[in-house]
Amino acid sequence: MEAERPPLPPFTTIEAAARKVRLAEDAWNSRDPERVSLAYTPDSQWRNRVEFVQGREQIKAFLTRKWSRELDYRLIKELWGFRENRMAVRFAYEWHDDAGNWFRSYGNENWEFDERGLSIGAEV
Known part of the structure; x- marks a missing residue:
């Protein structure tokens, strides 16, 4: 059995959702x-472009x-909304390549969690 990853759904307070x-x-x-x-989750599915x-x-x-190639990667995530076992999150991250060129990306993600607090999938 997988370990739990608190806070666990259902997310009923902004504090619990923001903590996640x-x-x-x-x-x-x-x-x-x-x-x-x-x-x-062990069978989680992601889409990245x-x-x-x-x-x-x-x-x-994928992350390795x-x-x-994305050196000095730094990410900021912000809670946008939540309900039961789902969240909407905004993100911004920056990094540079080995030639010193800096890049920034922004977007939104929709998260869904199982009862143990593990994410089922993501768009990254």
């Missing part, structure tokens, strides 16, 4: 693919590739 977002932000800013992958990723092993491989 902050924990995700902290994990992503660690740039540790193993740590990030443990917040997702045209790439589709399924399961923790593919998540770890991502952070090998």
